[in-house]
Amino acid sequence: MTDTASVFSRLRHVLQSTYFFQSLKLNELDELIGHLRMIRVQKGYEIIKQGDPGDAFYLIASGKVSVWVKKGFSKKQVATLNADEFFGEMALISNEPRNATVVAEDITELFILQRYDFDKILMKNPAIAQELKKSYYERKEKNK
Ligand code: CMP
Numbered sequence: 001m002t003d004t005a006s007v008f009s010r011l012r013h014v015l016q017s018t019y020f021f022q023s024l025k026l027n028e029l030d031e032l033i034g035h036l037r038m039i040r041v042q043k044g045y046e047i048i049k050q051g052d053p054g055d056a057f058y059l060i061a062s063g064k065v066s067v068w069v070k071k072g073f074s075k076k077q078v079a080t081l082n083a084d085e086f087f088g089e090m091a092l093i094s095n096e097p098r099n100a101t102v103v104a105e106d107i108t109e110l111f112i113l114q115r116y117d118f119d120k121i122l123m124k125n126p127a128i129a130q131e132l133k134k135s136y137y138e139r140k141e142k143n144k
Contacts, residue, residue, distance in 0.1 A: 008033060019084050020059060023127035035117040041104045048102040054091025057118040060084065063108025068101045069143050078143060080105065089132045090139060092118050099143060 011033050015021050024032060038061065041047060047058065050070055060083050067079040067087065078100065081087055090099045092115055113122065123129045 011036070011038075014061070018059070018061075020086060020128070020131075023125060028121065028125065032113075032117075032121050035113060035121065037112045038109060039112060040107060040109045043104055043106050043108075045104045045108075046101060047104060047108075047110070048088060048098050048100070050098050050101045052098045054088065054096075054098055055115050056088060057086065057092055057113045057115070057122070058088045058102075059086045059111040059113075061109040061111055063104060063106040065102050065108060066105050068103065069099065070101070079139075086132075086135075089118075090136050093132065093136045099139070 012029065015024075015029055015033065015036075021029065021032070047065065050068070060081060062083050064080055064082045065087065066077055067081065068075050069078050070076075081102075087102055088098075091097060122132065
């Protein structure tokens with residue numbers, strides 16, 4: 001097997017066991033793999049900054065992140081997210097700036113999907129789009 005083929009089949013295996021991607025058909029999963037990027041960040045790394053424009057969606061492959069919302073002069077932690085959980089969907093769904101700052105709390109591995117592919121692959125899948133929108137409204141409500 002070539003290096004590229006073995007990376008592809010390993011990634012396919014990882015994504016098939018990722019709960020969030022369960023409803024993707026095999027061809028959709030393969031399309032997704034072609035567009036996902038994986039990065040590893042150190043503890044303390046700021047992945048998203050509140051107020052920035054949204055350009056990508058993130059799924060945590062391993063590690064954990066904290067989510068902080070700043071209002072006026074106060075900054076409050078609203079969540080901790082772990083492996084298999086996602087973030088960065090709110091700005092993409094609503095076209096608003098980023099709602100919160102997201103910081104790595106450990107060495108964290110992330111799958112990243114650019115906005116165009118998020119719309120084209122994830123929002124086209126009814127089960128995933130529903131889950132993303134549900135989470136968008138719940139998080140929005142929580143941050144009020
Ligand atoms: P976005 O606004 O694009 O960028 C910051 C992200 O933090 C946001 O999308 C959500 O994915 C995440 N986020 C914001 N508020 C919460 C919350 N209350 N609980 C969990 N995640 C949140």
